[in-house]
Amino acid sequence: MWGKKSKKNKESKGTAIFPIKIDTLEQILSDKFEKNPDLKFSHYKIFDTNVAVFFIDYQIDVDKFQNSLLDPLVNFEINQEKLTNQNLLNELPLNSGSVYEDLESILSNLIIGEVFIYIEGEKKALGYQLPMKESRSLEKAETESLVLGPKISFTESLSKNLNIIRWIIKSTDLVMEEFKIGKVSPKDVRLVYMKSIANEVDVQTMRQRLKEVDTDQVEDAIILKQYLEDSQTNFFPQFDITERPDRFTYNVLQGKLGVLVENSPAGFTAPATLFSFLESTEDLYMRWQGGTFYRLLRFFAMFFSIIIAPTYVAALSYQYAIIPTQLLITIGQSRAAVPFPPIFEVLLLEFMLELLREAGARLPTKVGQTMGIVGGIVIGQAAVEAGLTSNILIILVAMSALASFVTPSYLFGTSIRLVRFPLIILAGFFGLIGIVFGITLLIIHVTRLTSLGRPYLVPLYPLRLKDFNKVFFRTPFSHNNKRARSYRPKILKRYSEKDASKIRDIDE
Amino acid sequence: MEINLKVKPGNQIQAFYLFFIITSLQIGVGIIGAPRFIYMEAGRDSWLSILISLVYICILVMCMFYILNQYENTDYFGIQVDIFGKWLGKLLGTIIILHFGFSFFSILLTYIEVIQLFIYHALPNLLIAILIMILVLYTVFGGIRVIVGITFLLFLSTFWLLLVLYDPILRVNWLNLLPIFQTSFTDLLKGSRATSYTLTGFEILMVIYPFIQNKEKAKLPVFLGLIYTTIMLLIVTIISIGYFSPEGLKSIDWALLILYKSASFTFIERLDYIVVTVWLMVILPNLALSLWVMSYGMKRLYKVPQKITLWIITILILIIVNFFQYDYQISDMTNFVGKYGFWITYVYPFILLPIVLVKKRRKKDKGSDTT
Numbered sequence: 001m002w003g004k005k006s007k008k009n010k011e012s013k014g015t016a017i018f019p020i021k022i023d024t025l026e027q028i029l030s031d032k033f034e035k036n037p038d039l040k041f042s043h044y045k046i047f048d049t050n051v052a053v054f055f056i057d058y059q060i061d062v063d064k065f066q067n068s069l070l071d072p073l074v075n076f077e078i079n080q081e082k083l084t085n086q087n088l089l090n091e092l093p094l095n096s097g098s099v100y101e102d103l104e105s106i107l108s109n110l111i112i113g114e115v116f117i118y119i120e121g122e123k124k125a126l127g128y129q130l131p132m133k134e135s136r137s138l139e140k141a142e143t144e145s146l147v148l149g150p151k152i153s154f155t156e157s158l159s160k161n162l163n164i165i166r167w168i169i170k171s172t173d174l175v176m177e178e179f180k181i182g183k184v185s186p187k188d189v190r191l192v193y194m195k196s197i198a199n200e201v202d203v204q205t206m207r208q209r210l211k212e213v214d215t216d217q218v219e220d221a222i223i224l225k226q227y228l229e230d231s232q233t234n235f236f237p238q239f240d241i242t243e244r245p246d247r248f249t250y251n252v253l254q255g256k257l258g259v260l261v262e263n264s265p266a267g268f269t270a271p272a273t274l275f276s277f278l279e280s281t282e283d284l285y286m287r288w289q290g291g292t293f294y295r296l297l298r299f300f301a302m303f304f305s306i307i308i309a310p311t312y313v314a315a316l317s318y319q320y321a322i323i324p325t326q327l328l329i330t331i332g333q334s335r336a337a338v339p340f341p342p343i344f345e346v347l348l349l350e351f352m353l354e355l356l357r358e359a360g361a362r363l364p365t366k367v368g369q370t371m372g373i374v375g376g377i378v379i380g381q382a383a384v385e386a387g388l389t390s391n392i393l394i395i396l397v398a399m400s401a402l403a404s405f406v407t408p409s410y411l412f413g414t415s416i417r418l419v420r421f422p423l424i425i426l427a428g429f430f431g432l433i434g435i436v437f438g439i440t441l442l443i444i445h446v447t448r449l450t451s452l453g454r455p456y457l458v459p460l461y462p463l464r465l466k467d468f469n470k471v472f473f474r475t476p477f478s479h480n481n482k483r484a485r486s487y488r489p490k491i492l493k494r495y496s497e498k499d500a501s502k503i504r505d506i507d508e
Numbered sequence: 509m510e511i512n513l514k515v516k517p518g519n520q521i522q523a524f525y526l527f528f529i530i531t532s533l534q535i536g537v538g539i540i541g542a543p544r545f546i547y548m549e550a551g552r553d554s555w556l557s558i559l560i561s562l563v564y565i566c567i568l569v570m571c572m573f574y575i576l577n578q579y580e581n582t583d584y585f586g587i588q589v590d591i592f593g594k595w596l597g598k599l600l601g602t603i604i605i606l607h608f609g610f611s612f613f614s615i616l617l618t619y620i621e622v623i624q625l626f627i628y629h630a631l632p633n634l635l636i637a638i639l640i641m642i643l644v645l646y647t648v649f650g651g652i653r654v655i656v657g658i659t660f661l662l663f664l665s666t667f668w669l670l671l672v673l674y675d676p677i678l679r680v681n682w683l684n685l686l687p688i689f690q691t692s693f694t695d696l697l698k699g700s701r702a703t704s705y706t707l708t709g710f711e712i713l714m715v716i717y718p719f720i721q722n723k724e725k726a727k728l729p730v731f732l733g734l735i736y737t738t739i740m741l742l743i744v745t746i747i748s749i750g751y752f753s754p755e756g757l758k759s760i761d762w763a764l765l766i767l768y769k770s771a772s773f774t775f776i777e778r779l780d781y782i783v784v785t786v787w788l789m790v791i792l793p794n795l796a797l798s799l800w801v802m803s804y805g806m807k808r809l810y811k812v813p814q815k816i817t818l819w820i821i822t823i824l825i826l827i828i829v830n831f832f833q834y835d836y837q838i839s840d841m842t843n844f845v846g847k848y849g850f851w852i853t854y855v856y857p858f859i860l861l862p863i864v865l866v867k868k869r870r871k872k873d874k875g876s877d878t879t
Contacts, residue, residue, distance in 0.1 A: 321778040432785040
């Protein structure tokens with residue numbers, strides 16, 4: 001996966017074919033584009049000079065081509081000048097012209113929407129970029145929808161995404177370094193950070209990693225993220241992927257690095273911590289009490305979601321003494337008709353729920369709604385009446401599923417849901433000690449993780465008490481005037497605390 | 509062998525974590541059964557014995573710091589080789605490693621016995637040992653920073669165990685603690701001696717010291733850690749005496765776990781089950797740190813790669829653990845560790861100190877002669 005790119009990126013001096021007869025040029029091109037009927041090659045005779053214009057028709061903006069390139073070219077005689085490359089560059093009302101000598105670069109630029117003009121007898125061919133790139137228009141964020149705050153989401157077009165970010169961070173400090181990744185089909189990748197804030201070491205590390213990626217092509221930002229992460233074998237996402245520009249820019253302004261990939265409706269920010277997946281920008285839009293409450297709620301939900309089904313299994317299989325008598329009677333009654341051991345019962349129900357979730361995600365929205373109703377009835381009623389599961393378990397499993405969906409990051413939510421299954425099995429084999437074993441293993445696993453070389457559990461370990469108000473709860477902005485120390489930004493202060501928390505006398 | 513160590517900045521730890529390292533190593537399985545042993549010796553004045561131990565340990569740790577400050581940046585292994593020469597120094601170093609090995613083993617066995625008695629009567633030793641060793645190995649393979657991290661995180665996540673003791677506290681009959689000052693001084697000292705197995709662990713200071721980043725701040729967390737552990741032991745002992753009555757305590761092996769039996773909530777009963785299982789989190793840092801000392805010591809002394817030592821020790825433990833089937837074997841083992849560990853932990857530093865000072869003086873004289 002991590003090949004080193006050969007440093008000797010030779011300046012490949014391709015075959016210089018010019019000057020050439022236009023008919024021969026057409027022959028060469030049609031040989032190269034065999035069985036590709038899309039290459040348009042047209043001859044013109046202007047001033048007794050043979051001129052060829054060639055392009056791929058669906059890759060270019062036809063209107064622009066017609067008005068700004070073809071019309072002036074054909075009417076060139078009006079100026080009474082000799083038709084040369086230089087004169088054409090001067091005359092045509094387009095700013096993206098450049099000259100090419102070798103066949104390879106002509107071919108590779110043809111496919112990304114350049115129009116070429118070749119004047120017979122010239123040593124070079126003239127190329128104009130008139131690309132037309134189809135992309136979705138900007139839409140509302142769907143996977144990370146919020147009640148408050150901006151609704152816009154990234155789209156597949158890199159230039160649109162960069163445009164959005166530039167308009168949010170109107171600062172000359174904002175850097176967007178360009179990288180090309182992929183050997184077969186190179187893609188534009190941008191490393192976005194604030195020059196004056198982002199940690200230099202982090203930038204260097206990320207740059208290094210981006211340069212070292214050696215792959216034929218990256219399909220999406222999420223895939224590039226997996227190439228770049230510190231450890232590929234472990235369970236949790238290490239970079240924070242998001243489709244919301246506000247979340248992206250908030251992180252960039254806090255001193256993190258962002259990465260955007262062409263054709264990907266999401267960007268990711270690094271370094272991330274375990275807790276950053278539980279943060280939502282909505283915490284900031286709400287007042288601090290609400291923000292704190294919902295952030296804590298998410299932490300609790302994560303814990304609850306992991307622990308509840310395994311505890312049911314452990315308690316009913318082995319340590320039923322931990323359940324108080326009243327509750328035990330209720331559970332016993334509801335489980336009386338169920339013929340399976342608890343572990344099987346739980347796995348069955350969790351499996352059904354995962355099926356429902358997956359089916360809901362794959363189906364079109366209209367059918368998806370019906371799925372929900374069907375699932376609700378099947379799971380809610382029929383399963384109990386058929387004696388497959390107990391009522392109480394349904395409540396518990398539904399609650400734990402709900403709890404796993406409150407995580408703002410979909411990827412992280414998936415990790416949480418996956419973690420449950422080994423824990424349920426451990427609980428089925430060893431009871432409570434199995435759960436404690438599993439949880440401890442998880443804690444060790446998370447402690448060992450790093451994200452861009454920084455500890456995954458910061459600010460909990462290594463302990464930085466002053467960052468707690470950015471991670472575990474929120475304080476009013478008058479007490480929140482510094483960036484998180486955990487990521488070691490160059491500038492810590494955001495605004496003066498003195499002015500923010502100035503106490504005024506009554507009636508002043 | 510290099511006497512002074514150079515530790516990479518990436519492996520250094522903040523002095524503040526020493527608090528958690530010291531307390532985690534001290535609180536292992538010892539505290540579960542300690543009240544009975546202390547009470548057998550010192551009676552109602554057990555609390556006095558514990559305080560005497562605290563004073564003694566504080567003096568001991570000061571002495572340790574004094575020894576460590578004579579050198580630039582070194583540990584037990586380096587000091588011993590420096591003082592006693594290559595052969596004797598390495599032999600003594602090996603004894604230190606063995607000491608940690610034995611205490612590791614006694615903790616593991618005692619915990620296995622607790623699990624078998626409280627929860628799973630038929631679960632074989634090997635299976636529990638494998639589960640625990642997976643956790644310990646996974647931690648130690650992460651290196652010193654992960655070990656310290658686990659120590660810290662598990663300390664936080666098991667802290668609530670202390671709060672549950674509110675229930676037995678409410679039920680204590682305080683009259684059981686009266687009359688005070690009845691025990692003779694020799695019995696008090698014997699009582700202090702009975703705390704030794706529980707309170708060992710702070711000797712890791714002599715091994716982990718080179719890894720501390722800000723050494724000038726190291727003293728406070730260490731002493732706070734010692735005080736914290738002692739207060740824990742004090743609370744548990746006093747509650748046990750008050751709760752079980754003097755006669756009852758004599759026949760109760762694991763007083764602390766039984767104390768948890770009385771607490772119950774509307775959503776949970778029999779908290780002792782949970783406490784016994786969560787106790788795995790309490791002993792894990794202890795085991796991980798001990799195992800790390802062993803592997804690290806072998807690297808220091810004999811240049812054996814840490815990974816090899818870890819695998820060998822793991823295989824040895826998984827074999828030996830099968831031979832301990834009965835209660836008396838385990839308590840014999842624990843007694844052995846307590847006795848042998850007493851001399852290493854509580855007496856040896858006082859012997860080492862004058863030798864270090866003499867050696868230092870002599871070196872200084874030599875140095876002034878030549879210059």
